[in-house]
Every structure is written in structure tokens, then in C-alpha cells.
Amino acid sequence: GNSVTQMEGPVTLSEEAFLTINCTYTATGYPSLFWYVQYPGEGLQLLLKATKADDKGSNKGFEATYRKETTSFHLEKGSVQVSDSAVYFCALEMDSSYKLIFGSGTRLLVRP
Amino acid sequence: SAVISQKPSRDICQRGTSLTIQCQVDSQVTMMFWYRQQPGQSLTLIATANQGSEATYESGFVIDKFPISRPNLTFSTLTVSNMSPEDSSIYLCSVEDRKGSRADGYGYTFGSGTRLTVV
Numbered sequence: 001g002n003s004v005t006q007m008e009g010p011v012t013l014s015e016e017a018f019l020t021i022n023c024t025y026t027a028t029g030y031p032s033l034f035w036y037v038q039y040p041g042e043g044l045q046l047l048l049k050a051t052k053a054d055d056k057g058s059n060k061g062f063e064a065t066y067r068k069e070t071t072s073f074h075l076e077k078g079s080v081q082v083s084d085s086a087v088y089f090c091a092l093e094m095d096s097s098y099k100l101i102f103g104s105g106t107r108l109l110v111r112p
Numbered sequence: 113s114a115v116i117s118q119k120p121s122r123d124i125c126q127r128g129t130s131l132t133i134q135c136q137v138d139s140q141v142t143m144m145f146w147y148r149q150q151p152g153q154s155l156t157l158i159a160t161a162n163q164g165s166e167a168t169y170e171s172g173f174v175i176d177k178f179p180i181s182r183p184n185l186t187f188s189t190l191t192v193s194n195m196s197p198e199d200s201s202i203y204l205c206s207v208e209d210r211k212g213s214r215a216d217g218y219g220y221t222f223g224s225g226t227r228l229t230v231v
Contacts, residue, residue, distance in 0.1 A: 046219040098160060
């Protein structure tokens with residue numbers, strides 16, 4: 001079946017460090033891919049998305065590129081801030097399914 | 113994007129009782145979704161709620177345990193019935209953000225969640 005695998009956390013970085021959170025997927029077709037962020041005590045917010053191969057989603061300095069050949073959608077940011085501390089979820093949606101399949105989430109802790 | 117108000121934000125309940133969670137959206141939406149996030153785990157879709165029809169439940173979830181109402185296009189409730197400690201989770205509602213075209217890839221907006229503890 002369709003699934004999403006994320007690197008386990010927590011990931012602890014110093015401010016201004018480079019961030020990569022790995023995400024790979026298994027899907028029978030061509031899904032849309034998403035990154036969601038959950039700040040402490042809040043609901044999920046859409047961070048970025050990509051709908052087809054080689055698309056790059058970007059928002060708030062975060063980027064992720066839809067790589068069909070490696071079935072990956074890794075999240076990157078060049079310089080993290082303390083305010084980026086949150087849990088990040090990678091997710092996929094198959095065509096017209098209206099059903100998001102989430103990875104297990106990766107907790108990021110950024111220290112000053 | 114849509115703004116979702118979900119309540120209660122948290123509750124502690126006795127086993128065997130039921131809790132109803134409310135989700136209010138500031139715009140009309142066709143479909144609303146209910147998710148469960150068990151402690152330390154990811155989100156799992158419970159059901160999809162369409163106005164004017166029965167909710168569609170995912171494998172492993174049944175209407176008797178999680179009855180859903182959808183009386184209009186801006187409101188839905190999820191009830192967690194006959195609760196046990198295993199029902200302790202965060203429950204979230206979600207709607208689709210219909211901006212642009214489907215080809216652009218709709219996103220989904222989530223409520224802030226209801227943290228349920230069953231004792």
C-alpha cells in the first residue's frame with residue numbers, strides 16, 4: 001500500500017545550521033506530496049507542497065523537491081531559527097483520494 | 113485559507129463515557145475530515161464527512177464508536193463513544209483548501225486539535 005517514511009527525531013541543531021529532514025514514499029501512482037508543520041500546542045499548518053515530479057515547493061525558507069527517481073521529498077532549510085522548532089510531517093495524497101497519508105513526524109529542536 | 117475553530121481544546125474523561133468534539137469552519141466546504149493522532153504517532157484518517165450524507169469511515173473505524181454529524185456546510189461533530197484509555201489521542205478536523213485548480217495541488221487546513229485523555 002501507499003506509505004510515507006520519515007527520518008526519526010528528534011533532530012537537534014544550533015541556530016543558523018543547515019537542516020535536512022528525509023522523507024521517502026511508496027505509492028502505486030503519482031501522488032501529491034506535502035510537508036506540514038505542527039508548532040507546540042497548535043494544529044497542523046501546510047508548509048509546502050508539490051504535485052508532480054521535479055516540482056519544488058518552497059515557503060518561509062524551506063524547500064523540498066519531488067524526486068520520482070528516488071521517491072523522495074526531503075525538506076531542507078539553509079539556516080534554521082529557534083522559531084522553527086516544531087514537529088514536521090511529510091504526507092502524500094493519491095489522485096482525487098482526499099486522503100492524506102502521513103509519515104511519523106520528525107521533531108526539530110533549534111537551540112540558540 | 114479557511115479558519116477552523118475546534119473545541120474543546122482538551123478534556124479528561126472517565127472510561128465508559130462519550131465526548132463530542134465540534135469543528136466550525138468560517139466558510140462553506142463540501143468535505144470535512146476527522147483525524148486521530150495517537151501519542152507519539154502520526155495522524156490517521158478516521159472518516160470523511162459530507163453534508164447531507166453518511167460519513168465514510170476508514171478501515172478500523174466504525175460509526176458506532178465514532179459517530180459523526182454534518183448538519184451544514186460549515187460545521188461537523190465527532191463523538192468518541194464508550195471511551196477507554198486506548199482512545200486517548202489528539203483528534204483533529206480538517207478541510208480542503210480549494211484555491212486554484214486541483215492540478216495545483218490543494219492543501220488541507222487543520223484545526224488546532226482536541227487533546228483527549230481517558231482515565
